[in-house]
Amino acid sequence: MKSLNICIDIDGTITDPYFWLNSANKYFNKNITSDEITQYEVHKALKVSREEYTNFYNENKFDLHHRERINKDAVGTIQKLIKSSNIYFVTAREKSLEILTREYLNRNNVPYDGVYVLGTYHKVDTAKDLNCDLFIEDSFENAVELSENGFKVLLVDTNYNRFPLKENIKRVFNWTQIHNIITRILLQEKAV
Structure with missing residues (x-):
C-alpha cells in the first residue's frame, strides 16, 4: 500500500515556469x-x-x-516517489489539452497514478476527492486556496509567487529539496 497521495501541478512545477x-x-x-x-x-x-x-x-x-522543457530532476524524483506514494497530476490546463498532457508525461517518462485536466484554477475539490496529503504548486493564489482548505503545499519558487507565505505552505527551490521533504514525511509515518 502506498503511503501518501501527492498532487502535482504541471506548468511551472515539473516544467520551466517561463516556457511561453x-x-x-x-x-x-x-x-x-x-x-x-x-x-x-x-x-x-x-x-x-x-x-x-x-x-x-x-x-x-x-x-x-x-515542446515545454521538463525538469529532469522532477522526473527522477517522481520516478522514485511513485514507489511509495500515489502521484496525481492536477492541472488547470484546458480540457482540450488532456490527450496532449498525457502524451507529454508519457513521452518524458513521468509516471503517474492519475491525470486531472480541470480547465479551472480551483483545485480544492479535486484535492479532496484524491485525499491529497501534499500538493506541489507554483501559483501563489492556488497555494493559498489549497492551504485555507487544510492542504499542505510545497510552493515551487518562481519570480511570480514571491509573497509572504501562509500557514501550510512551504517554499521550495528544487526537486532535490522536494524529495528530501517527502522522504522525511514518509519516515515520520513509518515511525508512528
Missing part, C-alpha cells in the same frame, strides 16, 4: 525577461490585454505545451 516567454516575446514584439515576470497573470506582465494574450495562447497552446 520566448514565443510571447516574438508574437507581441517584446523583449521581456523572466526576471520581469513578477505576477501570475501573464497578460499584465507582458503589458497586453487579457484578450490579446488569450488570442496568442489559443493560437499556440498545443505547440507550447508539446
Whole structure:
C-alpha cells in the first residue's frame, strides 16, 4: 500500500515556469525577461490585454505545451516517489489539452497514478476527492486556496509567487529539496 497521495501541478512545477516567454516575446514584439515576470497573470506582465494574450495562447497552446522543457530532476524524483506514494497530476490546463498532457508525461517518462485536466484554477475539490496529503504548486493564489482548505503545499519558487507565505505552505527551490521533504514525511509515518 502506498503511503501518501501527492498532487502535482504541471506548468511551472515539473516544467520551466517561463516556457511561453520566448514565443510571447516574438508574437507581441517584446523583449521581456523572466526576471520581469513578477505576477501570475501573464497578460499584465507582458503589458497586453487579457484578450490579446488569450488570442496568442489559443493560437499556440498545443505547440507550447508539446515542446515545454521538463525538469529532469522532477522526473527522477517522481520516478522514485511513485514507489511509495500515489502521484496525481492536477492541472488547470484546458480540457482540450488532456490527450496532449498525457502524451507529454508519457513521452518524458513521468509516471503517474492519475491525470486531472480541470480547465479551472480551483483545485480544492479535486484535492479532496484524491485525499491529497501534499500538493506541489507554483501559483501563489492556488497555494493559498489549497492551504485555507487544510492542504499542505510545497510552493515551487518562481519570480511570480514571491509573497509572504501562509500557514501550510512551504517554499521550495528544487526537486532535490522536494524529495528530501517527502522522504522525511514518509519516515515520520513509518515511525508512528
